Amino acid sequence: MTGMRTIEHWIGGKSTSGSPSGTAPVWDPATGAQQAEVVLGSAADVAEAVRVAAAAFEEWSQSSLSRRAKVLFAFRELATARAGELAELVSSEHGKVLSDARGEVDRGLEVVEFACGIPHLLKGSFSDQASTDVDVFSFRSPLGVVAGITPFNFPVMVPMWMHPVAIACGNTFILKPSERDPSPSQLVAELWQEAGLPDGVFNVVQGGKEVVDALLDDPGVAAVSFVGSTPIARYVHERGTATGKRVQALGGAKNHAVVLPDADVDYASDHLVAAAFGSAGERCMAISAAVTVGGAGDALVEAVSAKASAMKVGPGRDPSSEMGPIVTREARDRIAGYIGSGAEQGARVAVDGRGLVVPGHEDGFFIGPSVLDHVTPSMDAYRDEIFGPVLSVVRADTVDEAIALINANPYGNGTAIFTSSGEAARRFKRGVTVGMIGVNVPIPVPMAYYSFGGWKDSLFGQSRIHGPDGVDFYTRTKVVTERWPTVSAHSAASYHFPTST
DSSP: OTTOEEEOEEETTEEEOOSOSOEEEEEETTTTEEEEEEEOOOHHHHHHHHHHHHHHHHHHTTSOHHHHHHHHHHHHHHHHHTHHHHHHHHHHHHOOOHHHHHHHHHHHHHHHHHHTTHHHHTOOEEEEEEETTEEEEEEEEEOSEEEEEOOSSOTTHHHHTTHHHHHHTTOEEEEEOOTTSOHHHHHHHHHHHHTTOOTTSEEEOOOSHHHHHHHHHOTTEEEEEEESOHHHHHHHHHHHHHTTOEEEEEOOOOEEEEEOTTSOHHHHHHHHHHHHHGGGGOSTTOEEEEEEEGGGHHHHHHHHHHHHHTOOBOOTTSTTOSBOOOSSHHHHHHHHHHHHHHHHTTOEEEEOOTTOOOTTOTTSOOOOOEEEESOOTTSHHHHSOOOSSEEEEEEESSHHHHHHHHHHSSEESEEEEEOSOHHHHHHHHHHOOOSEEEESOSSOOOOTTSOBOOEETTEESSOOBSHHHHHHHTEEEEEEEEEOOOTTSOOOOOSSOOOOO
8 A cells, every 4th residue: 555646635726634533545447446535524624625615615606707717718728628537537447438428527517618608697687767766687696615425436527516506606515425436536626626716715625424414514614516426415415504505416327218119210219229328327317217118128138139249348448349338336336236126026137247358457447238128116226226238128018008107106207218109209208207318318417508407306405406497506696676766855754565656
């Protein structure tokens, strides 16, 4: 362990070890070897970050919209120039293939580009002469110190769904990234500083539950954004709102793709394989359940199985790899357990990824794409969010039965339908109780100028993330009623409730 690289916090414009409560290993998922260690922050580190961020808020909240936009544009240029380096860090610590990591960075930058338009996004409203000689107008004010708690599966993109919008709105930000892949957040902090962002506006506190709880409890934190599993999303929402904070907490998913008999099997199977096994299925928008309608099942399973079996699984930094390893050994073993339980509970294992060995990377955290056919809603593989490269195929007789199946599921993040029928697609769009819907698009992640978020157990709180909802979440509105009477004007004051005249 001599010379092991240590990943620290970023507080007040510099890297610091703070007052750590210990360290955690950072693995290379492709080799199974430890490549670094990350300091685990304490409540004292959170308190210091809040203090620094609160002090920085005094200046940054009063900065002009022009200045904020210039910093955002500079950050966007710097992050674009070093997108390859960010992608390398993501691939190294998460395991996803480089092309997927670069796609993550690009989607994060789209939110930065959205936030560059903050002068337009923060425009209020004005009503001239609402009453005689009285004008009424509104404007948005930042909240103060806000925090983001983000997952391992998108260490660049998901934080970028939060901090560019929050900072553009005039807030200061504390990021608690996943301890599994913490390095990208350090580089992002350096890029913010290079872009001209004042020290203390963007901070990173590494750590685990102690840091999370401290952020949720600290009275100096006005709002918390969270993306992760449903149990933790519920916990974050309940604990944060109990202390008076605004909380947007995005939880887990069980995303279904419905395939009708009139769908193009080759097209649908291509996109299902990509949506189910891309990023090793470690996406909250991954398709984990394919619902075949009528006679579509056998042909689709045959096509998906052939394409899944042909996928090249290998190290994420190998350009020829189409799917990389799982983020940890424990996660890989848990995923393998769902394949086994599916077989035990009556599913047919059409493609079995267990036992996959990548030559030269025998100790890596690899599992191959897997397909379970004839899955029923009572099976563990269907009920639970596996968060791995396992596609469950469920059979349904009609579109309405498929819609009912989706609506009975406690999650409501994303869904899709493959069909050439406009009537079926319209019925599907209007009938499903899901927040994000794709028609012949398996991963319907909205563009940055829309907002991301699901329904039911996939979202706690009323606010979705980035886009217009993000601006609303990170600001509050002031409404001003204003009169400028002349010196000689009669006051017209009265003791009854004021009315418009």
